[in-house]
Amino acid sequence: MEIRHAQPADYGRVISRVNAWWGGREMAPMLPRLFFVHFEGTSYVVDGDDGRSRPS
Structure with a gap:
């Protein structure tokens, strides 16, 4: 690991998993690419x- x-290029991998990390809550709209x-x-x-990116 x-x-x-x-990096901005990580956005797609992170945004596709962010709701699961928050226990299924709809959090993706709160995490803009900016x-x-x-x-x-x-x-x-x-x-x-x-090969997957995870926030820390």
């Missing part, structure tokens, strides 16, 4: 052995 700063640009230097993802 690799922990790294989130956050991945604006908070790039302070947000992290974990790239796992399966």
Whole structure:
């Protein structure tokens, strides 16, 4: 696994899983793509052995 700063390119992988991470709550509309640009230097993802990105 690799922990790294989130990048705008991670948006698609994260947004497709965010509702499940929140226990099925509808959270995807609250996470705009702009956050991945604006908070790039302070947000992290974990790239796992399966190639999927996860927020941390």
